[in-house]
Amino acid sequence: MNAPLIPTLYTWAGENDRLEQLTNLFYKKVNEDVLLAPVFRSMSPDHAQHVAHFIGEVFGGPALYTQTDGGSHARMVEHHVGKHLTETQRRRWLGLLLDSADEIGLPDDPEFRSALVGYLEWGSRLAVLNSNVSENPVQENAPMPAWGWGETGGPYVPN
Numbered sequence: 001m002n003a004p005l006i007p008t009l010y011t012w013a014g015e016n017d018r019l020e021q022l023t024n025l026f027y028k029k030v031n032e033d034v035l036l037a038p039v040f041r042s043m044s045p046d047h048a049q050h051v052a053h054f055i056g057e058v059f060g061g062p063a064l065y066t067q068t069d070g071g072s073h074a075r076m077v078e079h080h081v082g083k084h085l086t087e088t089q090r091r092r093w094l095g096l097l098l099d100s101a102d103e104i105g106l107p108d109d110p111e112f113r114s115a116l117v118g119y120l121e122w123g124s125r126l127a128v129l130n131s132n133v134s135e136n137p138v139q140e141n142a143p144m145p146a147w148g149w150g151e152t153g154g155p156y157v158p159n
């Protein structure tokens with residue numbers, strides 16, 4: 001018997017359209033937030049789309065960030081270097097992203113949310129660490145991170 005095909009987090013989330021919906025709402029909230037608006041005041045008009053592409057690629061989707069946007073893991077990290085982000089800002093960032101996930105109705109099964117929060121905790125803590133160094137610690141040819149279902153082992157399947 002063939003093993004069941006486990007979808008990627010990208011597929012489960014609803015692919016690129018859903019991720020762009022998520023980041024568009026998120027940056028709308030960021031722009032209205034007293035703690036975060038100043039941090040993102042110089043972001044480019046493509047920022048929300050680039051972040052959706054980045055997350056989608058990490059979640060097993062097409063290489064939109066590295067191919068279409070010409071990005072890389074190192075370039076993503078470079079955007080944070082020297083920004084001196086704080087833990088308070090990170091917590092607000094995470095809270096607004098999870099609020100946005102609820103508001104657009106991103107899948108809320110325990111398995112997906114566990115993977116999503118795990119990734120966002122990891123990535124946002126690295127962003128704060130990288131924002132407090134003066135030189136990019138990541139080499140230009142470093143691979144993109146890849147995230148999967150983790151210990152839960154995949155989406156819930158009824159018996």
Ligand code: HEM
Nearest residue numbers: 039042043047050051054076079089090093120123124127
């Ligand atoms: C999983 C966590 C994160 C991911 C995947 C991520 C991803 C990205 C990406 C892809 C860019 C470049 C966007 C572009 O090309 O236009 C970027 C820029 C940036 N990120 Fe993050 N980020 C994360 C966490 C954070 C956190 C926690 C903060 C602040 C609290 C933050 C603040 C910024 C800022 C200030 C920029 C530069 C904006 C500008 O262009 O002026 N990021 N991020």
